[in-house]
Amino acid sequence: MSLKKKITKLITILLLTVIAAGLISGCTSNASNPAKTESSSRLDAIKERGYLEVVMEPYFAPFEFIDPSKEGQEQYVGSDVELAKYIADKFGVELRIVPLEFGAVLSSITEGKYDLAISALAYTPARAEAMNMSKGYYYPKDNPGYGLLIRKEDAAVIKGPEDVKDKIIVAQSGSLQELLVNEQVPEYKEFKRVSATTDGFLMVQEKKADVCSVSIAMAQLYIDANPDAGLMIVEDFEFEVDESVSGTRIGITLGEDELTEEINKIIDEVVSAGLYEKWYMEYTEYAKQLGL
Numbered sequence: 001m002s003l004k005k006k007i008t009k010l011i012t013i014l015l016l017t018v019i020a021a022g023l024i025s026g027c028t029s030n031a032s033n034p035a036k037t038e039s040s041s042r043l044d045a046i047k048e049r050g051y052l053e054v055v056m057e058p059y060f061a062p063f064e065f066i067d068p069s070k071e072g073q074e075q076y077v078g079s080d081v082e083l084a085k086y087i088a089d090k091f092g093v094e095l096r097i098v099p100l101e102f103g104a105v106l107s108s109i110t111e112g113k114y115d116l117a118i119s120a121l122a123y124t125p126a127r128a129e130a131m132n133m134s135k136g137y138y139y140p141k142d143n144p145g146y147g148l149l150i151r152k153e154d155a156a157v158i159k160g161p162e163d164v165k166d167k168i169i170v171a172q173s174g175s176l177q178e179l180l181v182n183e184q185v186p187e188y189k190e191f192k193r194v195s196a197t198t199d200g201f202l203m204v205q206e207k208k209a210d211v212c213s214v215s216i217a218m219a220q221l222y223i224d225a226n227p228d229a230g231l232m233i234v235e236d237f238e239f240e241v242d243e244s245v246s247g248t249r250i251g252i253t254l255g256e257d258e259l260t261e262e263i264n265k266i267i268d269e270v271v272s273a274g275l276y277e278k279w280y281m282e283y284t285e286y287a288k289q290l291g292l
């Protein structure tokens with residue numbers, strides 16, 4: 001074989017080796033990350049798998065709570081649960097509710113573990129940076145907003161945020177109620193965080209805290225169901241909430257714009273038909289019947 005032919009053969013072998021290495025590398029890359037394709041989206045994945053995973057903290061009546069007479073997925077009830085069912089029906093898939101503590105609800109969406117967070121989420125700037133947030137679907141125009149829960153015996157001394165500088169205040173960790181304390185309560189003795197708002201109610205009731213930052217509607221349900229608890233809402237006071245970012249919203253993993261767009265379309269349907277307001281009123285009565 002001539003030198004020229006040997007060189008040509010050697011070059012050919014080298015080229016084939018490079019091409020083969022590239023193909024193997026490409027196959028390995030795709031095999032290690034099969035879900036990551038340019039055409040895939042979370043909305044496509046939901047429809048392909050046939051179910052929608054919605055995460056919520058089921059201890060916030062009337063939005064989401066547990067009916068102890070039921071089991072499995074049927075035990076989760078509330079106006080937010082009805083919204084989740086409506087969305088799943090629109091997508092033509094099964095609904096699977098995943099119950100978590102509120103802090104885990106937020107982190108699970110920012111990490112992309114589940115599809116939607118439907119858990120009475122209020123807008124905050126931090127949440128808007130960490131996740132996509134839907135349009136608002138519930139605006140408590142004729143219902144109270146956020147205030148302070150205290151013991152009746154303290155009614156004469158606690159009339160607003162300025163009266164808690166020597167008191168222990170409590171709020172649900174990661175909630176709008178916590179943010180409102182940070183922004184609008186100038187001074188306090190100690191600020192405690194709890195995983196569930198009802199834990200804050202009990203802390204005030206048991207004198208482990210003096211004040212709880214609350215959704216007034218939810219707190220009133222608790223007071224009505226527990227008349228001997230000795231609790232009350234501070235009268236003539238509500239936290240200031242920016243109306244431009246008001247409204248209860250759905251949390252979606254950051255960047256899932258197609259899914260967010262579809263959710264917003266469904267919210268428009270729900271709001272225009274007055275469905276959510278209807279569900280809210282129905283489950284307010286439901287929660288009262290359960291003594292929540």
